[in-house]
Amino acid sequence: MAKAKVNKKMGAVSVELPECPVCMDVMSAPIFQCQSGHSICNSCTRILLPPICPICRQAMTQMRNWQLEELISKATVPCPNRSSGCVFTMVAMNMEDHLKECIFREMACPIGIVFGRCSWSGKLKDILDHFKERHSNNCYLNTDSEININNVSISVDERYMYLMPLGKFLFILTFKIDTCQKMAYWAVQHIGSKKAAQQYVYGVHIMSKQDDKRQVVFLDKCFNDAFDVNEVFRQARCGVMPLTMLSHFIKDGKLSFSFIVQRSQPNFKNKGKGHVTENNPKNKGPKVPGPQSASNQSRGKSPGPMHYHQQKGTKGGPHVFKNNKQ
Structure with missing residues:
Protein backbone atom coordinates (compact mmCIF):
# COMPACT_ATOMS: atom_id res chain seq x y z
CA MET A 1 0.00 0.00 0.00
CA ALA A 75 -1.96 14.28 -3.54
CA THR A 76 0.36 17.01 -4.72
CA VAL A 77 1.52 16.18 -8.23
CA PRO A 78 3.70 17.94 -10.83
CA CYS A 79 2.24 19.33 -14.03
CA PRO A 80 2.30 16.78 -16.88
CA ASN A 81 4.08 19.47 -18.94
CA ARG A 82 7.09 19.56 -16.61
CA SER A 83 9.28 18.01 -19.33
CA SER A 84 8.51 21.10 -21.42
CA GLY A 85 9.43 23.48 -18.60
CA CYS A 86 6.41 23.84 -16.28
CA VAL A 87 7.48 23.93 -12.63
CA PHE A 88 4.00 24.00 -11.05
CA THR A 89 2.94 21.32 -8.58
CA MET A 90 -0.55 21.21 -7.12
CA VAL A 91 -3.27 19.05 -5.67
CA ALA A 92 -4.36 16.56 -8.31
CA MET A 93 -7.99 17.68 -8.15
CA ASN A 94 -6.89 21.16 -9.33
CA MET A 95 -4.71 19.91 -12.17
CA GLU A 96 -7.48 19.98 -14.79
CA ASP A 97 -7.99 23.72 -14.35
CA HIS A 98 -4.24 24.36 -14.52
CA LEU A 99 -3.86 22.38 -17.76
CA LYS A 100 -6.41 24.66 -19.44
CA GLU A 101 -4.09 27.63 -18.97
CA CYS A 102 -0.62 26.06 -18.66
CA ILE A 103 1.68 28.04 -20.94
CA PHE A 104 3.66 24.86 -21.72
CA ARG A 105 0.63 22.95 -22.99
CA GLU A 106 0.11 21.98 -26.61
CA MET A 107 -2.01 24.74 -28.15
CA ALA A 108 -4.10 24.87 -31.28
CA CYS A 109 -3.92 27.93 -33.53
CA PRO A 110 -6.51 30.50 -32.30
CA ILE A 111 -7.48 31.15 -35.94
CA GLY A 112 -8.10 27.44 -36.41
CA ILE A 113 -10.20 27.20 -33.23
CA VAL A 114 -12.54 30.02 -34.26
CA PHE A 115 -12.61 29.82 -38.04
CA GLY A 116 -11.48 26.24 -38.74
CA ARG A 117 -9.01 27.48 -41.34
CA CYS A 118 -5.79 26.26 -39.72
CA SER A 119 -4.75 22.88 -38.31
CA TRP A 120 -1.49 24.05 -36.71
CA SER A 121 -0.75 23.15 -33.09
CA GLY A 122 2.35 23.76 -31.01
CA LYS A 123 3.80 25.53 -28.01
CA LEU A 124 3.12 29.09 -26.89
CA LYS A 125 6.66 30.15 -27.77
CA ASP A 126 6.00 29.23 -31.42
CA ILE A 127 2.59 30.86 -31.89
CA LEU A 128 3.92 34.31 -32.80
CA ASP A 129 6.23 32.92 -35.50
CA HIS A 130 3.31 30.86 -36.82
CA PHE A 131 1.15 33.99 -37.11
CA LYS A 132 3.93 35.91 -38.84
CA GLU A 133 4.29 33.12 -41.37
CA ARG A 134 0.68 32.01 -41.92
CA HIS A 135 -1.55 34.81 -40.60
CA SER A 136 0.45 37.99 -41.07
CA ASN A 137 -2.74 40.04 -41.63
CA ASN A 138 -3.90 38.95 -38.17
CA CYS A 139 -0.63 39.80 -36.43
CA TYR A 140 -0.51 43.26 -34.83
CA LEU A 141 3.20 44.08 -34.51
CA ASN A 142 3.41 47.77 -35.37
CA THR A 143 1.74 49.43 -32.40
CA ASP A 144 1.94 52.87 -34.07
CA SER A 145 -0.56 51.86 -36.74
CA GLU A 146 -4.33 51.47 -36.78
CA ILE A 147 -6.28 48.35 -37.63
CA ASN A 148 -8.19 49.04 -40.81
CA ILE A 149 -10.98 46.66 -41.81
CA ASN A 150 -12.65 46.76 -45.23
CA ASN A 151 -16.08 45.56 -46.32
CA VAL A 152 -17.60 46.04 -42.87
CA SER A 153 -21.40 45.95 -42.69
CA ILE A 154 -23.67 46.17 -39.65
CA SER A 155 -26.08 43.79 -41.40
CA VAL A 156 -23.61 40.89 -41.64
CA ASP A 157 -22.22 38.78 -38.78
CA GLU A 158 -18.43 39.02 -38.70
CA ARG A 159 -15.56 38.19 -36.38
CA TYR A 160 -11.98 39.44 -36.59
CA MET A 161 -9.02 38.25 -34.51
CA TYR A 162 -5.54 39.73 -34.01
CA LEU A 163 -2.49 38.49 -32.10
CA MET A 164 -0.24 41.05 -30.43
CA PRO A 165 2.98 40.61 -28.43
CA LEU A 166 3.82 42.61 -25.30
CA GLY A 167 7.33 41.70 -24.22
CA LYS A 168 7.28 37.93 -23.69
CA PHE A 169 3.48 37.83 -23.37
CA LEU A 170 0.85 37.41 -26.09
CA PHE A 171 -2.64 38.88 -26.27
CA ILE A 172 -5.59 38.20 -28.55
CA LEU A 173 -7.96 40.95 -29.66
CA THR A 174 -11.36 39.80 -30.90
CA PHE A 175 -13.81 42.11 -32.66
CA LYS A 176 -17.29 40.78 -33.36
CA ILE A 177 -20.38 42.09 -35.13
CA ASP A 178 -23.52 40.33 -33.89
CA THR A 179 -26.62 41.14 -35.93
CA CYS A 180 -28.84 39.07 -33.64
CA GLN A 181 -27.92 41.10 -30.55
CA LYS A 182 -27.45 44.22 -32.71
CA MET A 183 -24.14 44.86 -30.97
CA ALA A 184 -20.44 45.12 -31.76
CA TYR A 185 -17.91 43.77 -29.25
CA TRP A 186 -14.19 44.24 -28.58
CA ALA A 187 -12.30 42.06 -26.08
CA VAL A 188 -8.62 41.42 -25.32
CA GLN A 189 -7.42 38.17 -23.74
CA HIS A 190 -4.02 37.19 -22.37
CA ILE A 191 -2.66 33.80 -23.45
CA GLY A 192 -1.69 32.43 -20.07
CA SER A 193 -2.94 32.14 -16.54
CA LYS A 194 -5.89 33.94 -15.00
CA LYS A 195 -3.59 35.49 -12.39
CA ALA A 196 -1.30 36.94 -15.06
CA ALA A 197 -4.25 38.26 -17.09
CA GLN A 198 -5.54 40.18 -14.07
CA GLN A 199 -2.37 42.27 -14.14
CA TYR A 200 -3.36 43.89 -17.45
CA VAL A 201 -6.02 46.27 -18.69
CA TYR A 202 -6.73 47.30 -22.27
CA GLY A 203 -8.24 50.20 -24.14
CA VAL A 204 -9.83 50.22 -27.60
CA HIS A 205 -9.87 53.54 -29.48
CA ILE A 206 -12.40 53.73 -32.32
CA MET A 207 -12.15 56.55 -34.86
CA SER A 208 -15.02 57.57 -37.12
CA LYS A 209 -14.44 57.48 -40.86
CA GLN A 210 -17.25 60.00 -41.28
CA ASP A 211 -16.15 62.64 -38.77
CA ASP A 212 -12.64 62.74 -37.30
CA LYS A 213 -14.00 64.49 -34.20
CA ARG A 214 -16.14 61.49 -33.31
CA GLN A 215 -14.08 59.05 -31.26
CA VAL A 216 -14.88 56.45 -28.59
CA VAL A 217 -12.59 54.67 -26.12
CA PHE A 218 -13.44 51.53 -24.15
CA LEU A 219 -11.44 50.49 -21.09
CA ASP A 220 -11.64 47.09 -19.42
CA LYS A 221 -9.59 44.36 -17.79
CA CYS A 222 -8.11 41.38 -19.61
CA PHE A 223 -9.39 37.82 -19.30
CA ASN A 224 -7.15 34.87 -20.07
CA ASP A 225 -7.64 32.63 -23.10
CA ALA A 226 -9.11 29.81 -20.98
CA PHE A 227 -12.21 31.99 -20.50
CA ASP A 228 -14.60 31.61 -23.44
CA VAL A 229 -14.66 34.91 -25.32
CA ASN A 230 -18.28 34.24 -26.33
CA GLU A 231 -19.14 34.28 -22.63
CA VAL A 232 -17.32 37.62 -22.30
CA PHE A 233 -19.49 38.97 -25.11
CA ARG A 234 -22.67 37.47 -23.67
CA GLN A 235 -22.06 39.14 -20.31
CA ALA A 236 -20.97 42.39 -22.01
CA ARG A 237 -17.79 42.39 -19.90
CA CYS A 238 -15.86 44.16 -22.66
CA GLY A 239 -16.21 47.04 -25.10
CA VAL A 240 -19.78 47.08 -26.43
CA MET A 241 -21.37 49.37 -29.01
CA PRO A 242 -24.86 49.24 -30.60
CA LEU A 243 -24.67 48.61 -34.34
CA THR A 244 -26.71 51.74 -35.00
CA MET A 245 -23.94 53.70 -33.28
CA LEU A 246 -21.20 51.76 -35.07
CA SER A 247 -22.71 52.76 -38.42
CA HIS A 248 -21.56 56.35 -37.76
CA PHE A 249 -17.96 55.10 -37.58
CA ILE A 250 -18.05 53.24 -40.91
CA LYS A 251 -17.65 54.86 -44.31
CA ASP A 252 -17.65 52.99 -47.62
CA GLY A 253 -17.39 49.72 -45.69
CA LYS A 254 -14.22 50.83 -43.85
CA LEU A 255 -13.67 50.84 -40.08
CA SER A 256 -10.56 51.82 -38.08
CA PHE A 257 -9.56 51.35 -34.47
CA SER A 258 -6.43 50.98 -32.36
CA PHE A 259 -5.82 49.61 -28.91
CA ILE A 260 -3.46 49.51 -25.97
CA VAL A 261 -2.55 46.91 -23.38
CA GLN A 262 -0.88 48.04 -20.18
CA ARG A 263 0.01 46.74 -16.74
CA SER A 264 -2.58 47.38 -14.08
CA GLN A 265 -0.43 49.59 -11.87
CA PRO A 266 -1.58 52.38 -9.49
CA ASN A 267 -1.37 55.86 -11.03
CA PHE A 268 -0.15 54.40 -14.33
CA LYS A 269 -0.86 56.59 -17.34
CA ASN A 270 -0.54 55.45 -20.92
CA LYS A 271 1.27 57.91 -23.16
CA GLY A 272 0.86 56.31 -26.52
CA LYS A 273 -2.29 56.44 -28.65
CA GLY A 274 -2.77 53.03 -30.19
CA HIS A 275 0.25 51.58 -28.40
CA VAL A 276 0.73 48.24 -26.78
CA THR A 277 2.99 49.54 -24.05
CA GLU A 278 4.48 49.08 -20.61
CA ASN A 279 5.06 52.59 -19.26
CA ASN A 280 7.32 53.75 -22.09
CA PRO A 281 8.42 57.34 -21.30
CA LYS A 282 9.18 58.03 -24.99
CA ASN A 283 5.56 57.62 -26.05
CA LYS A 284 3.47 60.69 -26.73
CA GLY A 285 -0.21 61.26 -27.19
CA PRO A 286 -3.43 61.50 -25.23
CA LYS A 287 -3.41 60.15 -21.72
CA VAL A 288 -5.54 57.14 -20.98
CA PRO A 289 -6.92 56.66 -17.47
CA GLY A 290 -5.34 53.90 -15.45
CA PRO A 291 -7.16 50.90 -14.02
CA GLN A 292 -8.74 52.87 -11.19
CA SER A 293 -10.76 54.85 -13.73
CA ALA A 294 -12.42 51.62 -14.75
CA SER A 295 -12.83 50.24 -11.24
CA ASN A 296 -16.50 49.45 -11.78
CA GLN A 297 -15.47 47.01 -14.50
CA SER A 298 -13.73 44.86 -11.91
CA ARG A 299 -17.21 44.05 -10.67
CA GLY A 300 -18.07 42.54 -14.04
CA LYS A 301 -20.05 45.49 -15.42
CA SER A 302 -19.03 47.34 -18.55
CA PRO A 303 -19.05 51.12 -18.03
CA GLY A 304 -20.20 51.74 -21.59
CA PRO A 305 -18.45 53.87 -24.20
CA MET A 306 -16.27 56.66 -22.97
CA HIS A 307 -15.98 59.62 -25.33
CA TYR A 308 -13.14 62.01 -25.91
CA HIS A 309 -14.08 65.69 -25.60
CA GLN A 310 -11.64 68.47 -26.37
CA GLN A 311 -11.73 71.47 -24.04
CA LYS A 312 -12.14 74.92 -25.51
CA GLY A 313 -8.94 76.85 -25.92
CA THR A 314 -6.74 73.77 -25.83
CA LYS A 315 -4.49 72.50 -28.54
CA GLY A 316 -3.61 69.03 -29.58
CA GLY A 317 -5.60 65.85 -29.41
CA PRO A 318 -8.54 65.10 -27.17
CA HIS A 319 -7.60 64.34 -23.60
CA VAL A 320 -10.67 64.74 -21.38
CA PHE A 321 -12.77 61.64 -20.76
CA LYS A 322 -16.47 61.65 -20.04
CA ASN A 323 -18.64 58.58 -19.60
CA ASN A 324 -21.81 58.84 -21.68
CA LYS A 325 -23.76 56.66 -19.24
CA GLN A 326 -25.41 58.78 -16.57
Whole structure:
Protein backbone atom coordinates (compact mmCIF):
# COMPACT_ATOMS: atom_id res chain seq x y z
CA MET A 1 0.00 0.00 0.00
CA ALA A 2 1.30 3.45 -0.90
CA LYS A 3 2.73 5.49 1.98
CA ALA A 4 1.39 9.00 2.38
CA LYS A 5 2.49 12.05 4.36
CA VAL A 6 -0.10 14.73 5.01
CA ASN A 7 0.88 18.40 4.81
CA LYS A 8 -1.66 19.98 7.17
CA LYS A 9 -0.87 23.55 6.14
CA MET A 10 -1.39 22.89 2.44
CA GLY A 11 -4.13 20.27 2.87
CA ALA A 12 -2.22 18.04 0.45
CA VAL A 13 -0.64 14.62 0.60
CA SER A 14 2.99 13.94 -0.27
CA VAL A 15 2.90 10.46 -1.76
CA GLU A 16 4.52 8.38 -4.46
CA LEU A 17 1.48 7.77 -6.62
CA PRO A 18 0.90 4.19 -7.79
CA GLU A 19 1.17 3.32 -11.46
CA CYS A 20 -1.34 1.34 -13.45
CA PRO A 21 0.15 -2.14 -13.98
CA VAL A 22 -1.05 -2.11 -17.60
CA CYS A 23 -0.16 1.29 -19.07
CA MET A 24 2.47 2.15 -16.40
CA ASP A 25 1.09 5.70 -16.13
CA VAL A 26 0.14 7.29 -12.81
CA MET A 27 -3.29 6.17 -11.68
CA SER A 28 -6.20 8.55 -12.23
CA ALA A 29 -9.88 8.25 -11.38
CA PRO A 30 -12.01 6.31 -11.92
CA ILE A 31 -10.06 3.25 -10.74
CA PHE A 32 -11.64 -0.22 -11.00
CA GLN A 33 -10.74 -3.47 -9.27
CA CYS A 34 -10.73 -7.12 -10.24
CA GLN A 35 -12.32 -9.86 -8.14
CA SER A 36 -9.04 -10.24 -6.22
CA GLY A 37 -8.79 -6.49 -5.50
CA HIS A 38 -6.12 -5.44 -8.02
CA SER A 39 -6.67 -1.88 -9.27
CA ILE A 40 -6.44 -0.80 -12.90
CA CYS A 41 -7.04 2.64 -14.39
CA ASN A 42 -10.25 3.32 -16.28
CA SER A 43 -8.71 3.64 -19.76
CA CYS A 44 -6.96 0.29 -19.47
CA THR A 45 -10.06 -1.39 -18.06
CA ARG A 46 -12.04 -0.33 -21.13
CA ILE A 47 -9.54 -1.83 -23.61
CA LEU A 48 -9.13 -5.19 -21.87
CA LEU A 49 -10.56 -7.88 -24.13
CA PRO A 50 -11.63 -10.06 -22.49
CA PRO A 51 -12.01 -8.03 -19.24
CA ILE A 52 -9.49 -10.11 -17.32
CA CYS A 53 -7.05 -8.73 -14.74
CA PRO A 54 -3.53 -8.92 -16.26
CA ILE A 55 -2.07 -9.63 -12.80
CA CYS A 56 -4.15 -12.54 -11.46
CA ARG A 57 -6.33 -13.39 -14.48
CA GLN A 58 -9.51 -12.87 -12.47
CA ALA A 59 -12.49 -11.08 -14.00
CA MET A 60 -12.64 -7.29 -13.74
CA THR A 61 -15.59 -5.75 -11.88
CA GLN A 62 -17.32 -2.38 -11.74
CA MET A 63 -16.20 -1.96 -8.13
CA ARG A 64 -14.39 1.34 -7.61
CA ASN A 65 -11.33 1.70 -5.39
CA TRP A 66 -12.68 4.76 -3.60
CA GLN A 67 -9.90 4.98 -1.01
CA LEU A 68 -7.18 5.08 -3.68
CA GLU A 69 -9.12 7.63 -5.74
CA GLU A 70 -9.49 9.89 -2.70
CA LEU A 71 -5.80 9.60 -1.88
CA ILE A 72 -4.80 10.50 -5.44
CA SER A 73 -7.23 13.47 -5.55
CA LYS A 74 -5.53 14.99 -2.47
CA ALA A 75 -1.96 14.28 -3.54
CA THR A 76 0.36 17.01 -4.72
CA VAL A 77 1.52 16.18 -8.23
CA PRO A 78 3.70 17.94 -10.83
CA CYS A 79 2.24 19.33 -14.03
CA PRO A 80 2.30 16.78 -16.88
CA ASN A 81 4.08 19.47 -18.94
CA ARG A 82 7.09 19.56 -16.61
CA SER A 83 9.28 18.01 -19.33
CA SER A 84 8.51 21.10 -21.42
CA GLY A 85 9.43 23.48 -18.60
CA CYS A 86 6.41 23.84 -16.28
CA VAL A 87 7.48 23.93 -12.63
CA PHE A 88 4.00 24.00 -11.05
CA THR A 89 2.94 21.32 -8.58
CA MET A 90 -0.55 21.21 -7.12
CA VAL A 91 -3.27 19.05 -5.67
CA ALA A 92 -4.36 16.56 -8.31
CA MET A 93 -7.99 17.68 -8.15
CA ASN A 94 -6.89 21.16 -9.33
CA MET A 95 -4.71 19.91 -12.17
CA GLU A 96 -7.48 19.98 -14.79
CA ASP A 97 -7.99 23.72 -14.35
CA HIS A 98 -4.24 24.36 -14.52
CA LEU A 99 -3.86 22.38 -17.76
CA LYS A 100 -6.41 24.66 -19.44
CA GLU A 101 -4.09 27.63 -18.97
CA CYS A 102 -0.62 26.06 -18.66
CA ILE A 103 1.68 28.04 -20.94
CA PHE A 104 3.66 24.86 -21.72
CA ARG A 105 0.63 22.95 -22.99
CA GLU A 106 0.11 21.98 -26.61
CA MET A 107 -2.01 24.74 -28.15
CA ALA A 108 -4.10 24.87 -31.28
CA CYS A 109 -3.92 27.93 -33.53
CA PRO A 110 -6.51 30.50 -32.30
CA ILE A 111 -7.48 31.15 -35.94
CA GLY A 112 -8.10 27.44 -36.41
CA ILE A 113 -10.20 27.20 -33.23
CA VAL A 114 -12.54 30.02 -34.26
CA PHE A 115 -12.61 29.82 -38.04
CA GLY A 116 -11.48 26.24 -38.74
CA ARG A 117 -9.01 27.48 -41.34
CA CYS A 118 -5.79 26.26 -39.72
CA SER A 119 -4.75 22.88 -38.31
CA TRP A 120 -1.49 24.05 -36.71
CA SER A 121 -0.75 23.15 -33.09
CA GLY A 122 2.35 23.76 -31.01
CA LYS A 123 3.80 25.53 -28.01
CA LEU A 124 3.12 29.09 -26.89
CA LYS A 125 6.66 30.15 -27.77
CA ASP A 126 6.00 29.23 -31.42
CA ILE A 127 2.59 30.86 -31.89
CA LEU A 128 3.92 34.31 -32.80
CA ASP A 129 6.23 32.92 -35.50
CA HIS A 130 3.31 30.86 -36.82
CA PHE A 131 1.15 33.99 -37.11
CA LYS A 132 3.93 35.91 -38.84
CA GLU A 133 4.29 33.12 -41.37
CA ARG A 134 0.68 32.01 -41.92
CA HIS A 135 -1.55 34.81 -40.60
CA SER A 136 0.45 37.99 -41.07
CA ASN A 137 -2.74 40.04 -41.63
CA ASN A 138 -3.90 38.95 -38.17
CA CYS A 139 -0.63 39.80 -36.43
CA TYR A 140 -0.51 43.26 -34.83
CA LEU A 141 3.20 44.08 -34.51
CA ASN A 142 3.41 47.77 -35.37
CA THR A 143 1.74 49.43 -32.40
CA ASP A 144 1.94 52.87 -34.07
CA SER A 145 -0.56 51.86 -36.74
CA GLU A 146 -4.33 51.47 -36.78
CA ILE A 147 -6.28 48.35 -37.63
CA ASN A 148 -8.19 49.04 -40.81
CA ILE A 149 -10.98 46.66 -41.81
CA ASN A 150 -12.65 46.76 -45.23
CA ASN A 151 -16.08 45.56 -46.32
CA VAL A 152 -17.60 46.04 -42.87
CA SER A 153 -21.40 45.95 -42.69
CA ILE A 154 -23.67 46.17 -39.65
CA SER A 155 -26.08 43.79 -41.40
CA VAL A 156 -23.61 40.89 -41.64
CA ASP A 157 -22.22 38.78 -38.78
CA GLU A 158 -18.43 39.02 -38.70
CA ARG A 159 -15.56 38.19 -36.38
CA TYR A 160 -11.98 39.44 -36.59
CA MET A 161 -9.02 38.25 -34.51
CA TYR A 162 -5.54 39.73 -34.01
CA LEU A 163 -2.49 38.49 -32.10
CA MET A 164 -0.24 41.05 -30.43
CA PRO A 165 2.98 40.61 -28.43
CA LEU A 166 3.82 42.61 -25.30
CA GLY A 167 7.33 41.70 -24.22
CA LYS A 168 7.28 37.93 -23.69
CA PHE A 169 3.48 37.83 -23.37
CA LEU A 170 0.85 37.41 -26.09
CA PHE A 171 -2.64 38.88 -26.27
CA ILE A 172 -5.59 38.20 -28.55
CA LEU A 173 -7.96 40.95 -29.66
CA THR A 174 -11.36 39.80 -30.90
CA PHE A 175 -13.81 42.11 -32.66
CA LYS A 176 -17.29 40.78 -33.36
CA ILE A 177 -20.38 42.09 -35.13
CA ASP A 178 -23.52 40.33 -33.89
CA THR A 179 -26.62 41.14 -35.93
CA CYS A 180 -28.84 39.07 -33.64
CA GLN A 181 -27.92 41.10 -30.55
CA LYS A 182 -27.45 44.22 -32.71
CA MET A 183 -24.14 44.86 -30.97
CA ALA A 184 -20.44 45.12 -31.76
CA TYR A 185 -17.91 43.77 -29.25
CA TRP A 186 -14.19 44.24 -28.58
CA ALA A 187 -12.30 42.06 -26.08
CA VAL A 188 -8.62 41.42 -25.32
CA GLN A 189 -7.42 38.17 -23.74
CA HIS A 190 -4.02 37.19 -22.37
CA ILE A 191 -2.66 33.80 -23.45
CA GLY A 192 -1.69 32.43 -20.07
CA SER A 193 -2.94 32.14 -16.54
CA LYS A 194 -5.89 33.94 -15.00
CA LYS A 195 -3.59 35.49 -12.39
CA ALA A 196 -1.30 36.94 -15.06
CA ALA A 197 -4.25 38.26 -17.09
CA GLN A 198 -5.54 40.18 -14.07
CA GLN A 199 -2.37 42.27 -14.14
CA TYR A 200 -3.36 43.89 -17.45
CA VAL A 201 -6.02 46.27 -18.69
CA TYR A 202 -6.73 47.30 -22.27
CA GLY A 203 -8.24 50.20 -24.14
CA VAL A 204 -9.83 50.22 -27.60
CA HIS A 205 -9.87 53.54 -29.48
CA ILE A 206 -12.40 53.73 -32.32
CA MET A 207 -12.15 56.55 -34.86
CA SER A 208 -15.02 57.57 -37.12
CA LYS A 209 -14.44 57.48 -40.86
CA GLN A 210 -17.25 60.00 -41.28
CA ASP A 211 -16.15 62.64 -38.77
CA ASP A 212 -12.64 62.74 -37.30
CA LYS A 213 -14.00 64.49 -34.20
CA ARG A 214 -16.14 61.49 -33.31
CA GLN A 215 -14.08 59.05 -31.26
CA VAL A 216 -14.88 56.45 -28.59
CA VAL A 217 -12.59 54.67 -26.12
CA PHE A 218 -13.44 51.53 -24.15
CA LEU A 219 -11.44 50.49 -21.09
CA ASP A 220 -11.64 47.09 -19.42
CA LYS A 221 -9.59 44.36 -17.79
CA CYS A 222 -8.11 41.38 -19.61
CA PHE A 223 -9.39 37.82 -19.30
CA ASN A 224 -7.15 34.87 -20.07
CA ASP A 225 -7.64 32.63 -23.10
CA ALA A 226 -9.11 29.81 -20.98
CA PHE A 227 -12.21 31.99 -20.50
CA ASP A 228 -14.60 31.61 -23.44
CA VAL A 229 -14.66 34.91 -25.32
CA ASN A 230 -18.28 34.24 -26.33
CA GLU A 231 -19.14 34.28 -22.63
CA VAL A 232 -17.32 37.62 -22.30
CA PHE A 233 -19.49 38.97 -25.11
CA ARG A 234 -22.67 37.47 -23.67
CA GLN A 235 -22.06 39.14 -20.31
CA ALA A 236 -20.97 42.39 -22.01
CA ARG A 237 -17.79 42.39 -19.90
CA CYS A 238 -15.86 44.16 -22.66
CA GLY A 239 -16.21 47.04 -25.10
CA VAL A 240 -19.78 47.08 -26.43
CA MET A 241 -21.37 49.37 -29.01
CA PRO A 242 -24.86 49.24 -30.60
CA LEU A 243 -24.67 48.61 -34.34
CA THR A 244 -26.71 51.74 -35.00
CA MET A 245 -23.94 53.70 -33.28
CA LEU A 246 -21.20 51.76 -35.07
CA SER A 247 -22.71 52.76 -38.42
CA HIS A 248 -21.56 56.35 -37.76
CA PHE A 249 -17.96 55.10 -37.58
CA ILE A 250 -18.05 53.24 -40.91
CA LYS A 251 -17.65 54.86 -44.31
CA ASP A 252 -17.65 52.99 -47.62
CA GLY A 253 -17.39 49.72 -45.69
CA LYS A 254 -14.22 50.83 -43.85
CA LEU A 255 -13.67 50.84 -40.08
CA SER A 256 -10.56 51.82 -38.08
CA PHE A 257 -9.56 51.35 -34.47
CA SER A 258 -6.43 50.98 -32.36
CA PHE A 259 -5.82 49.61 -28.91
CA ILE A 260 -3.46 49.51 -25.97
CA VAL A 261 -2.55 46.91 -23.38
CA GLN A 262 -0.88 48.04 -20.18
CA ARG A 263 0.01 46.74 -16.74
CA SER A 264 -2.58 47.38 -14.08
CA GLN A 265 -0.43 49.59 -11.87
CA PRO A 266 -1.58 52.38 -9.49
CA ASN A 267 -1.37 55.86 -11.03
CA PHE A 268 -0.15 54.40 -14.33
CA LYS A 269 -0.86 56.59 -17.34
CA ASN A 270 -0.54 55.45 -20.92
CA LYS A 271 1.27 57.91 -23.16
CA GLY A 272 0.86 56.31 -26.52
CA LYS A 273 -2.29 56.44 -28.65
CA GLY A 274 -2.77 53.03 -30.19
CA HIS A 275 0.25 51.58 -28.40
CA VAL A 276 0.73 48.24 -26.78
CA THR A 277 2.99 49.54 -24.05
CA GLU A 278 4.48 49.08 -20.61
CA ASN A 279 5.06 52.59 -19.26
CA ASN A 280 7.32 53.75 -22.09
CA PRO A 281 8.42 57.34 -21.30
CA LYS A 282 9.18 58.03 -24.99
CA ASN A 283 5.56 57.62 -26.05
CA LYS A 284 3.47 60.69 -26.73
CA GLY A 285 -0.21 61.26 -27.19
CA PRO A 286 -3.43 61.50 -25.23
CA LYS A 287 -3.41 60.15 -21.72
CA VAL A 288 -5.54 57.14 -20.98
CA PRO A 289 -6.92 56.66 -17.47
CA GLY A 290 -5.34 53.90 -15.45
CA PRO A 291 -7.16 50.90 -14.02
CA GLN A 292 -8.74 52.87 -11.19
CA SER A 293 -10.76 54.85 -13.73
CA ALA A 294 -12.42 51.62 -14.75
CA SER A 295 -12.83 50.24 -11.24
CA ASN A 296 -16.50 49.45 -11.78
CA GLN A 297 -15.47 47.01 -14.50
CA SER A 298 -13.73 44.86 -11.91
CA ARG A 299 -17.21 44.05 -10.67
CA GLY A 300 -18.07 42.54 -14.04
CA LYS A 301 -20.05 45.49 -15.42
CA SER A 302 -19.03 47.34 -18.55
CA PRO A 303 -19.05 51.12 -18.03
CA GLY A 304 -20.20 51.74 -21.59
CA PRO A 305 -18.45 53.87 -24.20
CA MET A 306 -16.27 56.66 -22.97
CA HIS A 307 -15.98 59.62 -25.33
CA TYR A 308 -13.14 62.01 -25.91
CA HIS A 309 -14.08 65.69 -25.60
CA GLN A 310 -11.64 68.47 -26.37
CA GLN A 311 -11.73 71.47 -24.04
CA LYS A 312 -12.14 74.92 -25.51
CA GLY A 313 -8.94 76.85 -25.92
CA THR A 314 -6.74 73.77 -25.83
CA LYS A 315 -4.49 72.50 -28.54
CA GLY A 316 -3.61 69.03 -29.58
CA GLY A 317 -5.60 65.85 -29.41
CA PRO A 318 -8.54 65.10 -27.17
CA HIS A 319 -7.60 64.34 -23.60
CA VAL A 320 -10.67 64.74 -21.38
CA PHE A 321 -12.77 61.64 -20.76
CA LYS A 322 -16.47 61.65 -20.04
CA ASN A 323 -18.64 58.58 -19.60
CA ASN A 324 -21.81 58.84 -21.68
CA LYS A 325 -23.76 56.66 -19.24
CA GLN A 326 -25.41 58.78 -16.57
